[in-house]
Amino acid sequence: MVRFTILASGSKGNSSIVTSESGSSGSTRILIDAGLSCRELFRRMAQVNEDPSTLDAILITHEHADHVNGLPVTARKLGIPVYFTEPTHRAWVRQVTPQHKITYAQWAQEYARQKQAGSFPNPLPDPEPDPAPDPDPVPDPSPDLTQDATIDPARLPAVHYFQPGQPFHIGSITVSPFTIPHDAADPCGFVFTAEGLRLGLATDLGYMPPNVQAQLRRCDLIMLESNHDLEMLRDGPYPWAVKQRVLSRVGHLSNDATAQYLEQTYDGHATWLILAHISESNNHPDLARLAAERALVSKPSLLANRLLLAPQHEPLPPICF
Ligand SMILES: [Zn+2]
Numbered sequence: 338m339v340r341f342t343i344l345a346s347g348s349k350g351n352s353s354i355v356t357s358e359s360g361s362s363g364s365t366r367i368l369i370d371a372g373l374s375c376r377e378l379f380r381r382m383a384q385v386n387e388d389p390s391t392l393d394a395i396l397i398t399h400e401h402a403d404h405v406n407g408l409p410v411t412a413r414k415l416g417i418p419v420y421f422t423e424p425t426h427r428a429w430v431r432q433v434t435p436q437h438k439i440t441y442a443q444w445a446q447e448y449a450r451q452k453q454a455g456s457f458p459n460p461l462p463d464p465e466p467d468p469a470p471d472p473d474p475v476p477d478p479s480p481d482l483t484q485d486a487t488i489d490p491a492r493l494p495a496v497h498y499f500q501p502g503q504p505f506h507i508g509s510i511t512v513s514p515f516t517i518p519h520d521a522a523d524p525c526g527f528v529f530t531a532e533g534l535r536l537g538l539a540t541d542l543g544y545m546p547p548n549v550q551a552q553l554r555r556c557d558l559i560m561l562e563s564n565h566d567l568e569m570l571r572d573g574p575y576p577w578a579v580k581q582r583v584l585s586r587v588g589h590l591s592n593d594a595t596a597q598y599l600e601q602t603y604d605g606h607a608t609w610l611i612l613a614h615i616s617e618s619n620n621h622p623d624l625a626r627l628a629a630e631r632a633l634v635s636k637p638s639l640l641a642n643r644l645l646l647a648p649q650h651e652p653l654p655p656i657c658f
């Protein structure tokens with residue numbers, strides 16, 4: 338049996354679980370992203386009868402806070418490996434490692450002091466800004482109380498690297514990572530293959546490039562972003578720069594963009610279609626559903642698809658195959 342459970346979806350935290358229970362190498366459970374605090378992840382898992390201690394691995398799509406907020410605590414508590422691409426891991430380590438930042442004036446003063454002392458001056462501080470977080474990430478409400486100050490905040494039980502375009506196995510599940518256009522170090526979507534079924538996940542992407550469309554072919558379940566309503570975003574509360582970022586080709590998919598994919602490209606193969614990463618500030622679940630339903634109604638063959646919306650504040654009941 339293959340089971341897919343969404344624990345949370347949206348800019349306040351993303352996390353889901355894919356389970357294969359009768360693969361040739363026994364049962365396998367993968368947590369995809371850990372965007373909620375460890376405590377909240379465990380609470381939501383209990384609500385849908387998922388036992389955290391049976392998870393085999395954590396797989397990370399990208400380093401934005403709404404996908405990794407609870408990662409270090411959860412991974413350390415469970416003692417399980419974390420799978421990243423190397424650039425995503427590096428970006429995450431930079432993000433969680435406290436940095437000593439100095440102003441230009443402080444650097445100039447230090448430069449003059451070292452020059453006077455005859456020692457080689459330090460290079461200029463890295464002018465690159467940190468990667469932009471998702472617009473409204475929230476801090477982890479449940480800090481790691483077991484963590485003492487001497488623990489390296491980037492310490493994980495084990496780290497494995499994967500590369501987009503190169504499928505790999507975790508237990509009985511084959512993971513096929515693919516590149517998505519988003520403003521992170523090396524963002525990925527995934528197709529999970531288990532027991533002859535294909536589950537495709539693509540959220541946090543500015544548009545649907547041909548490689549993503551190709552990956553989502555012949556999927557039995559598709560979780561696809563339907564982030565914002567264009568008018569609500571335009572008239573909504575976000576500052577202009579954040580609106581531009583969300584709308585850009587490395588931002589998030591609008592209801593219209595998702596509907597266009599469903600109408601023009603989607604092959605209609607999936608039993609389950611899940612609209613995900615729905616913005617609470619710039620979208621309404623009814624608008625996201627309506628846009629997708631309109632697109633599906635235009636092709637009678639797609640009416641058998643079951644359409645669900647991934648919630649932010651509670652788990653979606655598990656989908657079983
Ligand atoms: Zn996100």
Ligand SMILES: [Zn+2]
Pocket residue numbers: 399401471519521541
């Ligand atoms: Zn993101």
